[in-house]
Amino acid sequence: MRTSYRSADWVMLSAVVALAVFSLFHLYTIAFPDQVHYFFRQVIWVGIGLGLLLIASLLKIGFWRKIAYIVYGIVLLALIMVLFSTGSIHGAHRWLKIGRITFQPSEFAKLALILVLGKILANKEKIGWSEVGISLCFAFPFLILVAAQPDLGSAFIFLFLWIGMLFLAGIPFKRFLFILGTIFLLVASSYSFLRPYQKMRILAFLNPEKDPLGTGWSILQSRVTLGSGGLIGKGVGRAVHTQLKFLSQPFTDFIFASIGEEWGFIGVLIILGLYFIIITRGVMISKENGGSFAGLVSAGIIILFFLQIFINVGMTVGIMPVTGLPLPLMSYGGSSTIMFLLGMGMLFGLRRRY
Amino acid sequence: MKNLAWKRDVDPEEKFGRRINILWVGIICAFLLLLVRIGWLQLGEGERYRYLSENFRLQLLPLPAPRGLILDRNGEKLAENEACFSVAVVPCNVNNPDELLNSLPRSLHIDRELAKRKIQEAINPFRPVSLIKKGVDMSTITFLLEREEEFPGTVVLTHPVRHYPYHNIASHLLGHIGEVNQKELSMNFIPGVEAGDLVGKMGIERVYNEYLQGKKGGRQIEVDAYGRPLRTISERDASPGNNVYLSIDIKLQEIAERELGERKGAVVIGDPYTGKILALVSHPNFDPNLFARGISEENWVRLKQDPENPLQNRAVRGEYAPASTFKIIVAAAALESHKINEKETFLCKGELRVGNRIFRCWKEGGHGRLNLEGAIIHSCDVFFYQLGLRIGVDRIIEFAHLFGLGRPTGIDLVSEGKGLLPSPSWKLRNKGEAWYGGDTANLSIGQGYILVTPLQMLGVISAIANGGKLFKPYLVEKIVDPRGRVIKEFFPHRVGKVPLSPSTLSILRRALRGVVREGTGWRAENKVVEISGKTGTAEFPGGERPHNWFIGYAPSDNPSLAIVVLVEHRKEDISIAAEITGKILSQWFGKGVETTSSPS
Numbered sequence: 036m037r038t039s040y041r042s043a044d045w046v047m048l049s050a051v052v053a054l055a056v057f058s059l060f061h062l063y064t065i066a067f068p069d070q071v072h073y074f075f076r077q078v079i080w081v082g083i084g085l086g087l088l089l090i091a092s093l094l095k096i097g098f099w100r101k102i103a104y105i106v107y108g109i110v111l112l113a114l115i116m117v118l119f120s121t122g123s124i125h126g127a128h129r130w131l132k133i134g135r136i137t138f139q140p141s142e143f144a145k146l147a148l149i150l151v152l153g154k155i156l157a158n159k160e161k162i163g164w165s166e167v168g169i170s171l172c173f174a175f176p177f178l179i180l181v182a183a184q185p186d187l188g189s190a191f192i193f194l195f196l197w198i199g200m201l202f203l204a205g206i207p208f209k210r211f212l213f214i215l216g217t218i219f220l221l222v223a224s225s226y227s228f229l230r231p232y233q234k235m236r237i238l239a240f241l242n243p244e245k246d247p248l249g250t251g252w253s254i255l256q257s258r259v260t261l262g263s264g265g266l267i268g269k270g271v272g273r274a275v276h277t278q279l280k281f282l283s284q285p286f287t288d289f290i291f292a293s294i295g296e297e298w299g300f301i302g303v304l305i306i307l308g309l310y311f312i313i314i315t316r317g318v319m320i321s322k323e324n325g326g327s328f329a330g331l332v333s334a335g336i337i338i339l340f341f342l343q344i345f346i347n348v349g350m351t352v353g354i355m356p357v358t359g360l361p362l363p364l365m366s367y368g369g370s371s372t373i374m375f376l377l378g379m380g381m382l383f384g385l386r387r388r389y
Numbered sequence: 390m391k392n393l394a395w396k397r398d399v400d401p402e403e404k405f406g407r408r409i410n411i412l413w414v415g416i417i418c419a420f421l422l423l424l425v426r427i428g429w430l431q432l433g434e435g436e437r438y439r440y441l442s443e444n445f446r447l448q449l450l451p452l453p454a455p456r457g458l459i460l461d462r463n464g465e466k467l468a469e470n471e472a473c474f475s476v477a478v479v480p481c482n483v484n485n486p487d488e489l490l491n492s493l494p495r496s497l498h499i500d501r502e503l504a505k506r507k508i509q510e511a512i513n514p515f516r517p518v519s520l521i522k523k524g525v526d527m528s529t530i531t532f533l534l535e536r537e538e539e540f541p542g543t544v545v546l547t548h549p550v551r552h553y554p555y556h557n558i559a560s561h562l563l564g565h566i567g568e569v570n571q572k573e574l575s576m577n578f579i580p581g582v583e584a585g586d587l588v589g590k591m592g593i594e595r596v597y598n599e600y601l602q603g604k605k606g607g608r609q610i611e612v613d614a615y616g617r618p619l620r621t622i623s624e625r626d627a628s629p630g631n632n633v634y635l636s637i638d639i640k641l642q643e644i645a646e647r648e649l650g651e652r653k654g655a656v657v658i659g660d661p662y663t664g665k666i667l668a669l670v671s672h673p674n675f676d677p678n679l680f681a682r683g684i685s686e687e688n689w690v691r692l693k694q695d696p697e698n699p700l701q702n703r704a705v706r707g708e709y710a711p712a713s714t715f716k717i718i719v720a721a722a723a724l725e726s727h728k729i730n731e732k733e734t735f736l737c738k739g740e741l742r743v744g745n746r747i748f749r750c751w752k753e754g755g756h757g758r759l760n761l762e763g764a765i766i767h768s769c770d771v772f773f774y775q776l777g778l779r780i781g782v783d784r785i786i787e788f789a790h791l792f793g794l795g796r797p798t799g800i801d802l803v804s805e806g807k808g809l810l811p812s813p814s815w816k817l818r819n820k821g822e823a824w825y826g827g828d829t830a831n832l833s834i835g836q837g838y839i840l841v842t843p844l845q846m847l848g849v850i851s852a853i854a855n856g857g858k859l860f861k862p863y864l865v866e867k868i869v870d871p872r873g874r875v876i877k878e879f880f881p882h883r884v885g886k887v888p889l890s891p892s893t894l895s896i897l898r899r900a901l902r903g904v905v906r907e908g909t910g911w912r913a914e915n916k917v918v919e920i921s922g923k924t925g926t927a928e929f930p931g932g933e934r935p936h937n938w939f940i941g942y943a944p945s946d947n948p949s950l951a952i953v954v955l956v957e958h959r960k961e962d963i964s965i966a967a968e969i970t971g972k973i974l975s976q977w978f979g980k981g982v983e984t985t986s987s988p989s
Contacts, residue, residue, distance in 0.1 A: 124929055160401070203412065205404050252449055254621065262430040262438030300431040304424075311420055318413050326405040334409060345419050353425045 044383055048308045051088070051379045054364040055081050057306070058290075062367060064272045064291050065285060073367055075284055081368040084376030091380025096329045099381065103150035107173065110147040113140035114180040131186050139370035141181045141189045146195055146378055148177055149335035156204035157328040164312035167206070167214065170197060188358030192342055194218070194223050199338040200331055253289065256352050261295035268299030286367035288359050291351040308364070310344055317382055329385040336378045395588055432485050441611065443675075448479055448610050449516045454603030455549040459563060459593055459629030461639040462667075462866060468594070470549035473682070474525045476533065477517035480508045482542030489540060493520075508948045517544050535652055551587070551681040559642050561671040561702035562635075562802065562864060563678035564592020573766055583986065587683070591700070593633060593864065594677075596801050600868050600877070603630030603884075631876060636665035641977055645670045648972045652965070653957040655704035655843045656973070661851035661942055661951040663881040664860025666800070669844075671707075673699040706806045708840040709955060712925035713768045713909075714938045715789075715835025717853060719777055720761060722901065723894040728780045734758045737771035743826045746776050751926070765900035766908035768924060770834050775949035777833025778826060785832060786812050791887045793848040793859050799884070800862045810843055811838035817850055835925060843953045850940040852887050852921070855950035859885035902945045905967070910939060912964050912972035918978035919945040920971065922952075924964050934958035939966035943974050950974065 063074045081116060117131050117140055130137045151173045159166060174197040182190035198218075202211055260282045263269070274297040287291050295303050317337035324330030340363050347362040349355030361371040410980065430438070459468035470926065476497060483489055486508045490501045497520070504520045511518050530545055537543070551566055569582055582588060582602070589598035606627035611620045645656040645668045656670040673695075679688050692700055693846040702706065723729045732973040739755035741748045750756065750770040751919055756763070765774035777785060795810025813824035831837035844862060861882040868877040891898075901921035909924045922941020929935060939958040942948040952974065954966040 158401075199412070203405060203408050205401060205408065252607075252609065258430060259438045259442050262434050263442035264431055265435035266432060295431060298430060303427055303431070307420060307424065314416055315413075318409060318416075319934065322406050322409055323515070325402040330405060334412070338412070341416050341419070345423065348423050348427075352423065352430060354422075354426055358691060 044316075046079050047063060047313055047379075047384065048318075050312045051364065051376070052085075054309050054313075055305070055376070057083065058365045061290075061294060061297065062286060063338050063364075065274050069273065070286075072177055076369070077367050077372070080372045081376070083369075084373040087373060087377045088380035088383075091377055092367055092383035094384050096385055099150055099332065099384075100328050101155060103147075103154045107151045108145045110140055110144045111176060114144060114177065118180065118183060125137075129186055139368075141184070141186055142370035142374040144177050144181065145192060145196070145339050146336075146374055146381075148174060148193060149200070149332055149339065152197065152200045153328045153332040153335060153347070156200055157331050158326060159204060162201065162206040162210070164210075166204075167201065170201065171271075186359070188346065188360040191341065191358075192360070196335060196338060200335050203326075203334050204331060205326060208333075217378070244251075253282075253284070253357065254350075254353050257289050257292040258353055259370040260289070260292040261351060264299045265384075266300045268295070268302055270295050271297065273297065284359075287361055288347070288366070289328070289351055291348050294365070307348075310363075313379070314341055320382060320385060324385060333382050333385045336382055339378070340375070401630045416644040425518075442858045448612050449688075450544075450546070450608045450610060452606035452608060452625075452903075453548045454605050454627035454629040455629040456551060456566075456603060456869075457601040457868075458632040459601070460632060461637045461642075461841065462635060464576045464634070465639050466555050467555060467559060467635070467637070467639060468677075468941070471552045472547055473550040474527075474546065475519050475546050476525060476529050477519045477544050477546050477774065478504075478508060478542045479517050479544060480511040480542075483508060488640045489542065490520075493540060493543070494529055494532060497525060497584050498608050509934045517546060519546070525777075537598060549676075553677045553681075555561070555639065556642075556676045556678060557674045558646050559637065559639070559669070560592075560593050560674040560677050561700075562637065562666075562669045563592035563677055564596075564676040565590055565675075566594050567680055568683055568891060590680070592702075592802060593635065595803055596641070597865065597868070601633060602632040602959060604628045621865075627964050629871045631871065634869065635864055636660075636667060636866050637669065637864065638667050640670040641973075642670065644668075644976050645973050646672070647975075648969045649954070649956075652959070653703075654955045654966075655707060655953070656955075657843050657847045657953045659847050659851060659862060659951050661854035662858075662860075663880070663946050664848075664851070665866070666864050667950065669702075669864070670702050671701070671703040673697045675699045676955065679725065691843075702802065703955070703957070705800060705802055705842055706804055707955070708806045708808050708842055709835070709936050709959075710836040710839060710927040711841045711846060712927040712936070712938055713770075713834060714846060714849075714923045714925035715839065715841075715965075716765060716773050716833070716941045717849065717901070717923055717940075718788050718792055718794075719773055719780070719785055720900070721767060721792075721853075721887070721889060721893060722784050723776050723780050724761075725788070725888060725890065726780055726784055728784075729761055731762070732760060734760045735764070735772045735775045737764075737769050738827075739771070741771045741774045741830070743774065743778065743830045746827050746832050748827070760894065762903060763895075765923065766903040768904075768909045773833045774830040777829050781966060782813060782824060782829045782832060785829070786810060788887070790840075791859075791885065792904045793885060794839075794845055798842075798844055798848060800844060801864050805844070806842045807887065808839060808842055809840040837914060843955045846938070846940045847951055850942055850953065851951040852889075853894070853901065854942040854951055856894060857887040857889040858883055859887065898945070901941065905941070909964060910941070910959050910967040910970075912968035913939065915975040917975040918943045920964065920974055921945040921948075922967070922970065924967055925962070937964060937966045939964070939970045941970055942969050943978065 041146060058079060058339055059074065062077055063071070066073045113131055120131055129139050129141060131140055152170055155161065155170050155173070156166060174193055178190050178193045181193065195204070199216070274293050282289050294306060295381065314337055317333055317340070320335040321330050321337060343360050343363050346355050346358060346360050350357050361368050363375045364372070396863060455470040458466055460466055478489065486505045490499060490504055493499060499520050507518045533540065533543065533545055552565060566587045569584065569586050572882065573580070573588065574584065591599060594601065604627065606625045607622045609622040611622060632948055641658060649672050650654050651672055654672055656668060659666045660666040675692055676773045736758050737750055737756040739750050739753055748770070750769070756767055756770065758767045759767065759769050759772050763769070778919065789810055796810055797805040797807045815830065816822055816824050817836070828837060833841055844915035847862065848859055861884045863879055865879050867879065869873050870876050898921060901923055902919070903912045905920045910922055913920045913922060920941050920943040922939055925938030927936040927938070935958070937956045939954045940952070941950045952970055954969050956966050956969070959965050
């Protein structure tokens with residue numbers, strides 16, 4: 036048993052490092068030559084992230100359990116400060132500046148919520164209404180604060196994390212369906228209270244094809260970029276469509292389209308394969324830890340990892356709304372990169388020690 | 390039964406494992422879904438997308454939204470849209486910008502350098518870049534359309550252009566539009582507005598931009614090698630902006646503009662019972678049509694650097710000493726404090742010593758003995774020096790504040806002036822000096838430090854006309870969507886109350902009528918309508934020409950209009966503001982007599 040775990044970890048670690056290295060290489064090829072500074076910054080962030088990954092994998096599970104509430108408190112404070120921060124990018128307040136460093140507290144909030152939910156829901160004989168209520172009290176403030184930024188994509192991530200972890204913690208099936216139904220009714224009824232212009236914004240958000248100038252154009256371009264890669268791609272450094280800046284946000288939101296253009300269907304298969312290896316290993320680690328804190332937290336990280344992959348790639352290929360959620364370990368951006376590498380480190384540290 | 394029992398006794402570890410398996414299966418399905426979709430895009434449609442991508446066969450045509458109309462209270466259009474042709478090029482279809490630009494007809498007046506830069510620096514190379522600002526005549530358009538193939542990458546676009554049929558009339562209140570700037574783009578995130586779009590920059594166009602803007606549409610098209618559309622990929626129609634109905638009556642506005650003539654100054658006319666503004670004139674003015682297609686550098690510099698400052702709205706932003714019009718407030722304060730009655734008189738010998746300074750009356754030799762009514766009618770300064778000193782600076786300031794001075798009125802226009810209401814503590818803070826009796830004397834006749842805007846004075850005179858109520862002035866009655874549904878309506882909003890007893894009101898109103906009938910405002914007297922009001926002449930120590938005021942209301946016995954006329958540095962040596970008031974109101978009420986039933 037023990038040796039098979041050891042090997043499992045190395046497979047996963049290799050997949051993570053392979054993705055990180057590939058992301059840097061790919062970023063370099065599409066940023067070269069006039070935007071190489073993005074590459075250099077990303078190198079620093081990946082470096083910091085890998086360092087944190089190493090540290091996190093050495094820490095014992097009890098450590099995370101102990102600091103869960105403290106981390107939650109700090110992130111909550113940061114999220115409140117973000118709302119009052121001056122300066123916005125594309126009309127949204129998402130960044131917090133401390134000294135010369137800016138970061139996105141909403142990214143770290145995702146890990147913080149996983150830790151707190153793990154602590155509340157772990158090792159429960161039965162998930163009753165009180166557990167549902169308490170866990171909601173922790174998830175709800177994050178959801179509201181992030182939705183107000185406005186960052187609806189991340190707000191939905193919090194909602195799904197809460198639902199997913201309740202499910203895994205063993206909430207009775209009827210109760211689970213009841214909660215899903217309630218959420219559906221709440222969302223539907225709050226929609227009817229919105230003002231017409233708010234409705235229009237939400238409709239544009241859900242159905243960007245109706246907005247051919249804005250997000251609709253990004254989506255068309257994203258499809259053309261990805262599709263034009265064909266089976267084997269246009270080749271290293273030949274992602275013409277990306278480089279000519281036809282693709283909007285090529286380093287962050289739509290990085291996957293540029294991967295498809297440059298590396299083709301084969302490249303895409305490899306990337307998705309690496310993601311799938313990480314998820315499968317994560318699921319195994321989680322399973323071995325059962326319904327404990329370690330099991331729930333590792334499952335939470337996997338849910339988060341999967342959701343962001345699915346939403347981001349889904350957006351790129353036009354089956355999900357445009358949300359601006361980064362692609363884990365691929366998209367340019369310090370907060371997201373560091374958060375996911377730290378999360379991967381936690382997964383390693385969470386293995387059961389015999 | 391057996392099954393149920395098994396469920397109840399299930400090991401939590403096993404249950405967790407089962408649930409995570411469910412999750413895992415879900416994840417596998419999701420990955421398969423993505424793979425199928427990506428496979429379809431890259432393998433199934435790959436050839437087509439590669440063709441589109443490599444031959445630049447996609448274009449994005451924006452369909453600009455017509456701005457909402459601005460109409461006066463009777464539905465007369467003050468700002469509308471005209472269809473206009475322009476010529477644009479799609480940067481990705483141009484191989485050699487120089488060659489193309491040189492081949493295009495001269496009648497387009499293209500700035501070649503600018504156009505070349507625009508083509509090369511285009512953010513979205515699929516999207517047409519406009520080459521010209523002015524409209525193009527039909528013959529040039531036909532010429533271009535007939536020889537489409539000679540000008541690859543060129544497209545002719547139709548778009549709405551703002552048009553102000555009354556040109557300079559009401560320019561300050563309508564405002565103008567202009568290209569959205571970086572600050573506006575980042576600050577208030579107007580949905581759908583992007584660089585290069587035109588947004589309201591001033592006046593109603595700016596304050597109600599959100600409603601007027603409309604929503605841009607767009608069309609994604611596939612084109613052939615000549616840039617001719619083959620197929621529409623996706624399309625959304627533009628939705629026009631909402632229409633804004635003003636409380637302004639353009640006929641009254643025109644009369645007021647005409648009578649103010651070429652003089653610098655302002656005229657504001659409002660409904661004393663609601664705060665609705667019926668006319669708002671500021672002169673010198675400008676033609677907002679200059680801005681409609683993006684103003685030329687030359688015109689902009691000319692407007693911006695004009696020492697007369699034609700872009701400034703003097704009616705709401707200009708700050709002037711109220712001069713003798715302020716005596717109304719001093720008189721009201723004195724009567725309400727019971728510091729004087731109708732009968733008491735002061736002696737005017739043409740001057741008064743306060744401390745060690747001599748304060749003069751405007752009338753050499755003096756007015757003799759006068760009661761309050763006489764002092765208002767003849768605007769006696771010496772009377773008001775004494776009255777002001779008697780009631781004290783604090784009481785005067787208190788009443789001035791009650792009448793709305795010293796703070797913005799809150800009208801729906803931007804950068805309103807708030808004037809200046811001095812006080813002993815203000816003077817100590819800002820001038821480092823104590824407040825002297827001489828300052829109170831000066832303040833009593835509206836001179837010295839005090840500054841007011843014409844719009845604030847409209848509130849003052851309206852309060853006398855309506856019995857002491859202070860309303861927030863407003864310009865928009867309602868906003869109506871393109872289908873005719875009212876989406877927002879505006880109602881009078883009372884913001885204050887001046888405590889004026891019936892006896893105070895009747896004394897003041899009698900005196901104000903007297904001003905026009907037999908006093909300093911006699912030039913406003915006419916055969917059509919009885920006007921009440923007060924003149925004011927703001928003198929300057931340096932011998933500069935004085936500003937001239939008239940604030941009043943009409944008809945005297947049942948006021949339906951309040952009016953403020955200000956002439957900056959008057960050229961005539963007469964009470965020109967009163968004369969202008971008389972001309973405006975007699976025409977307005979005279980017209981009413983002719984057409985409909987008498988407004989009185």
